[in-house]
Amino acid sequence: MAAAAAAAAKIAPSMLSSDFANLASEAERMVRLGADWLHMDVMDGHFVPNLTIGAPVIESLRKHTKAYLDCHLMVTNPSDYVEAFGKAGASGFTFHIEVTRDNWKELIQSIKAKGMRPGVSLKPGTPVEDVFPLVEAETPVELVLVMTVEPGFGGQKFMPEMMDKVIPSKFFWGVRTLRKKYPSLDIEVDGGLGPSTIDVAASAGANCIVAGSSVFGAADPGQVISALRKSVEASQIKG
Numbered sequence: 001m002a003a004a005a006a007a008a009a010k011i012a013p014s015m016l017s018s019d020f021a022n023l024a025s026e027a028e029r030m031v032r033l034g035a036d037w038l039h040m041d042v043m044d045g046h047f048v049p050n051l052t053i054g055a056p057v058i059e060s061l062r063k064h065t066k067a068y069l070d071c072h073l074m075v076t077n078p079s080d081y082v083e084a085f086g087k088a089g090a091s092g093f094t095f096h097i098e099v100t101r102d103n104w105k106e107l108i109q110s111i112k113a114k115g116m117r118p119g120v121s122l123k124p125g126t127p128v129e130d131v132f133p134l135v136e137a138e139t140p141v142e143l144v145l146v147m148t149v150e151p152g153f154g155g156q157k158f159m160p161e162m163m164d165k166v167i168p169s170k171f172f173w174g175v176r177t178l179r180k181k182y183p184s185l186d187i188e189v190d191g192g193l194g195p196s197t198i199d200v201a202a203s204a205g206a207n208c209i210v211a212g213s214s215v216f217g218a219a220d221p222g223q224v225i226s227a228l229r230k231s232v233e234a235s236q237i238k239g
Ligand SMILES: O=C(CO)[C@H](O)[C@H](O)COP(=O)(O)O
Pocket: 014, 016, 017, 039, 041, 072, 074, 149, 150, 151, 152, 153, 154, 155, 156, 190, 191, 192, 193, 210, 211, 212, 213, 214
């Protein structure tokens, strides 16, 4: 049997670290410097203790860019956002499993019906096996986002233990197990990624890399984007 194709590297600068007052030009700059996706952090001040952007901002940005808008919804009621995000021009719609235990099937279907790519995200304390049914569903998620910090803020420290989810006194399967189980799935890591942490995530099998402060805070953001991509591609060659 032929081996499944590796999931392509996608480098997604988190616009949370950009200058929100100049979002369109920041987006254009990231795409010009080699970004594949733009990661949009949507926080409702309830699921996480921070408030960021909503569909009106996605709609405004969409008028200025054709880029893939990878929306990460850190909100308590993601179903309430599907229609507006679809209309606004979001490309990916990633919700959290912690708040969708009872309605993920309908949610995935509604995301697809609005022309977006469904994804599911997990907080650090959530076992990775909780999302296996969503990846194996008749209408599956197409991306799993493993948080490598507690959601809510940029600029936090990467948690390498999320590769195997070894948390004091608990062991859950992490990124490495997901990759072994699903060779061509888009596996995204988010939080604290940059040149000094990427090799750990890439060698565990992550192919979609969100990076906010390491990209926007760099003297040469293009070089950081390219270093992240090289690490993912090198890990895939090594296997
Ligand atoms: O979802 C997020 C926070 O909840 C952000 O996407 C994430 O933190 C990216 O920022 P940084 O690379 O600075 O950690």
